[in-house]
Amino acid sequence: NAGVTQTPKFRVLKTGQSMTLLCAQDMNHEYMYWYRQDPGMGLRLIHYSVGEGTTAKGEVPDGYNVSRLKKQNFLLGLESAAPSQTSVYFCASSRGASGTPDTQYFGPGTRLTVL
Amino acid sequence: AQSVTQLGSHVSVSEGALVLLRCNYSSSVPPYLFWYVQYPNQGLQLLLKYTTGATLVKGINGFEAEFKKSETSFHLTKPSAHMSDAAEYFCAVNPVSGGYNKLIFGAGTRLAVHP
Numbered sequence: 001n002a003g004v005t006q007t008p009k010f011r012v013l014k015t016g017q018s019m020t021l022l023c024a025q026d027m028n029h030e031y032m033y034w035y036r037q038d039p040g041m042g043l044r045l046i047h048y049s050v051g052e053g054t055t056a057k058g059e060v061p062d063g064y065n066v067s068r069l070k071k072q073n074f075l076l077g078l079e080s081a082a083p084s085q086t087s088v089y090f091c092a093s094s095r096g097a098s099g100t101p102d103t104q105y106f107g108p109g110t111r112l113t114v115l
Numbered sequence: 116a117q118s119v120t121q122l123g124s125h126v127s128v129s130e131g132a133l134v135l136l137r138c139n140y141s142s143s144v145p146p147y148l149f150w151y152v153q154y155p156n157q158g159l160q161l162l163l164k165y166t167t168g169a170t171l172v173k174g175i176n177g178f179e180a181e182f183k184k185s186e187t188s189f190h191l192t193k194p195s196a197h198m199s200d201a202a203e204y205f206c207a208v209n210p211v212s213g214g215y216n217k218l219i220f221g222a223g224t225r226l227a228v229h230p
Contacts, residue, residue, distance in 0.1 A: 004158070031216055040222050040223075042220035042221050043159075043205070043218075045218070092159075100166040101147045101149075101166065101209040103161045103164070104159075104161075106159040106160065107158050108157055108158045109157075
């Protein structure tokens with residue numbers, strides 16, 4: 001099993017450009033998440049999904065959109081990139097609600113720089 | 116709102132010395148508690164978690180953590196540091212009423228291990 005994979009690994013954008021980050025998991029997990037990691041702030045939840053076709057806002061959703069058309073994929077889009085979106089983006093997945101929290105499995109991250 | 120405080124953004128220890136990384140949470144209802152580790156240029160991986168039952172939790176790589184309700188703490192320890200333990204460590208909580216495995220992360224503590 002590859003686990004959680006993310007593409008691309010690195011990207012540099014100019015202000016105003018758009019891009020999509022792809023997350024894929026092969027563990028048949030129901031839940032998927034997008035986080036951003038900034039120095040001194042830990043990880044903050046951008047959007048999440050509790051199943052195919054569903055998405056919801058997390059803690060810092062502004063400027064991002066997501067889609068979950070297939071259970072194994074979770075896409076994060078930036079329509080008009082801003083320098084404040086320079087960050088490392090992590091995708092994660094977990095089995096789903098089971099009475100107690102499941103372990104979240106993380107991808108290797110995408111380092112995005114917006115100039 | 117729930118919050119997680121990790122005391123000390125950087126901790127430095129000698130190889131073979133005790134590792135102590137501190138984590139306190141704010142909640143009137145004890146949440147579920149996690150420690151994750153991030154090695155350089157990698158995603159996060161679970162070290163250990165507390166949900167219910169025994170308050171001393173053992174994890175991978177010789178780490179353990181003790182849940183102390185009276186102190187709202189979940190400190191991470193390892194009796195003897197190894198060079199390979201150098202990484203960033205994140206404490207996280209999942210509110211019991213989260214419903215979707217929501218994780219709230221602390222800012223992280225970077226552990227350096229010196230020969």
